[in-house]
Amino acid sequence: MTGKITAVKAMEILDSRGNPTVRVFVALNDGTTVSASVPSGASTGENEAIELRDGDAGRYLGKGVLKAVANVNAVIAPRLIGMAAGDQATIDELMIDLDGTPNKSTLGANAILGVSMAVARAAATSLGLPLYRYLGGTACRRIPVPAMNIINGGAHADNSVDIQEFMAVPFGAPSFGEGLRSIAETFHTLKKILKSRGLATGVGDEGGYAPNLASNEEAIETIIEAIEQAGYRPGVDIGISLDSAASSFSPDLGTTYELSRSGGGRLSSSDMIALGERWVDKYPILTWEDPLAENDWEGFRRFTERLGHRIDVVGDDIFVTNTRYIERGIQEKTANSVLIKLNQIGTVTESIDAVRMCRDAGWRYFISHRSGETEDTFLADFAVAMDGGQIKTGSASRSERIAKYNRLLEIEQELGATALYYWK
Numbered sequence: 511m512t513g514k515i516t517a518v519k520a521m522e523i524l525d526s527r528g529n530p531t532v533r534v535f536v537a538l539n540d541g542t543t544v545s546a547s548v549p550s551g552a553s554t555g556e557n558e559a560i561e562l563r564d565g566d567a568g569r570y571l572g573k574g575v576l577k578a579v580a581n582v583n584a585v586i587a588p589r590l591i592g593m594a595a596g597d598q599a600t601i602d603e604l605m606i607d608l609d610g611t612p613n614k615s616t617l618g619a620n621a622i623l624g625v626s627m628a629v630a631r632a633a634a635t636s637l638g639l640p641l642y643r644y645l646g647g648t649a650c651r652r653i654p655v656p657a658m659n660i661i662n663g664g665a666h667a668d669n670s671v672d673i674q675e676f677m678a679v680p681f682g683a684p685s686f687g688e689g690l691r692s693i694a695e696t697f698h699t700l701k702k703i704l705k706s707r708g709l710a711t712g713v714g715d716e717g718g719y720a721p722n723l724a725s726n727e728e729a730i731e732t733i734i735e736a737i738e739q740a741g742y743r744p745g746v747d748i749g750i751s752l753d754s755a756a757s758s759f760s761p762d763l764g765t766t767y768e769l770s771r772s773g774g775g776r777l778s779s780s781d782m783i784a785l786g787e788r789w790v791d792k793y794p795i796l797t798w799e800d801p802l803a804e805n806d807w808e809g810f811r812r813f814t815e816r817l818g819h820r821i822d823v824v825g826d827d828i829f830v831t832n833t834r835y836i837e838r839g840i841q842e843k844t845a846n847s848v849l850i851k852l853n854q855i856g857t858v859t860e861s862i863d864a865v866r867m868c869r870d871a872g873w874r875y876f877i878s879h880r881s882g883e884t885e886d887t888f889l890a891d892f893a894v895a896m897d898g899g900q901i902k903t904g905s906a907s908r909s910e911r912i913a914k915y916n917r918l919l920e921i922e923q924e925l926g927a928t929a930l931y932y933w934k
């Protein structure tokens with residue numbers, strides 16, 4: 511049995527973009543004290559759970575989270591005292607009921623998730639287990655393949671690239687550690703290439719470079735060059751994943767797509783699908799997230815029909831880690847994979863429910879960070895516990911991202927020869 515909750519307390523901290531976010535401390539009657547911190551997105555889906563912000567209160571330009579902090583301290587905390595930290599699902603359901611809305615807009619998903627994560631970590635500590643083992647059990651010993659975001663565009667950078675994320679994925683490596691090394695080397699090689707062309711090597715929100723390139727294609731081609739120059743084989747050792755985050759360049763979230771940053775013009779849903787086919791033919795693309803906008807369910811379905819047998823088509827903004835939308839997607843064959851973000855739905859239990867639904871349907875799922883992160887490494891343990899085989903958590907240039915990679919290295923070492931590394 512785990513210890514019982516004696517205190518729950520929240521405070522306001524800063525995330526990696528310098529915006530306020532919520533940290534929650536949980537104490538148990540066996541002496542356990544832990545904390546957890548909540549991430550925050552920039553390219554958010556319309557149907558995501560609500561992140562409660564203070565608005566015009568003036569502090570932090572209206573982005574403060576003191577209301578969410580107060581909701582933890584005054585509304586949630588008194589209800590949890592005396593409960594066993596191991597009763598995760600009961601605690602999460604109680605918070606969902608206390609909130610009373612489908613999108614957690616009363617208490618805030620940032621308040622609720624902070625408590626949910628801290629309760630999970632407290633239970634693990636109380637039992638003397640690593641978080642991944644507590645959440646996943648002995649069965650979970652696979653370290654996910656990392657998708658390292660090495661060129662940033664879209665809402666995560668102020669450059670000429672429309673596609674939000676270009677990721678290097680070391681799927682052919684023999685282990686997580688070797689794979690991580692190969693993409694870190696690719697990242698450094700990419701810097702040299704950009705520099706030699708007089709391009710900027712400053713980084714975007716997720717730590718990838720954010721150069722002004724002539725086209726989106728040039729971003730992929732430069733990454734391929736970097737993979738080769740670093741001594742690896744594109745499509746054999748390292749593949750490419752994309753996150754178009756297409757909602758961010760579709761003003762109506764569905765029928766037109768404006769590639770205005772790169773000067774690529776205005777495209778229809780069918781044009782986007784044709785572009786997808788050209789790129790998958792030409793480049794070693796493994797996964798493609800949000801190739802179409804969140805209300806373009808039909809476009810998404812056609813994209814998957816054309817390319818779903820060749821690559822993983824991942825829904826992020828369209829599914830928002832919510833079983834209601836994932837279920838529709840499974841019925842309509844909208845995609846074949848789901849991006850899992852804890853703060854899109856707001857509790858650990860509901861995130862696990864989303865993963866379960868994917869597994870039952872034979873869909874893949876990818877555990878993901880947010881563009882605004884903290885030093886909390888919860889995500890790394892969560893990814894191992896969910897046994898999904900792939901994680902995206904940014905580049906090798908920002909500590910809030912590296913913290914997750916380093917935690918995965920630790921887990922790999924802890925598992926020793928029993929660690930598995932593969933996906934597909």
Ligand SMILES: O=C(O)[C@@H](CO)OP(=O)(O)O
Pocket residue numbers: 550551552553554675716753755826849878879880881882
């Ligand atoms: O779109 C995404 O997948 C995420 C994370 O990379 O970005 P954000 O957190 O800004 O929504």
Ligand SMILES: [Mg+2]
Pocket residue numbers: 753755799800826827849
């Ligand atoms: Mg995305």
